[in-house]
Amino acid sequence: LTPGTHNSAHSEARQNDNQRKAYNRQYVDARRRTSHNQLRVGQQVFSKRDKTNKFSSCYDSHPYTVTKVSGSQITASRDGVSICRNASFFEDA
The missing domain is CATH 1.20.5 (Single alpha-helices involved in coiled-coils or other helix-helix interfaces)
Structure with a gap:
């Protein structure tokens, strides 16, 4: 060559x-x-929680507000408490 x-x-x-x-x-x-993450800052979302029994919901009934989106990492807050989770742990309200 x-x-x-x-x-x-x-x-x-x-x-x-x-x-x-x-x-x-x-x-x-x-x-x-x-699919790509559809959550945006300012959006209302429900946070996934552990089921205590078969009658309880998979999601918390009080919505959080998304404050920061970094790829699939979502930061949401409610009443001064902020949580940071993967996007799969949130559901659109």
Whole structure:
């Protein structure tokens, strides 16, 4: 191989690798039914809690207000108490 052919073969391999990784990412996201976080600052949400018995609700009945969103990490507050949880622990009010 000449020096110029080596570089073009390397860049072509890198391009093929990136294309395949993008395809695999898209395929896995579709199979897992992933979705982006829809919570925004100022929105009212319910916080998930431990169920004490089969008659109790999965979510706290008093809503929190979202104060900060950082990726999937949500900070919400109510009555001066602030909680920080993953977005999966909140439900839109």
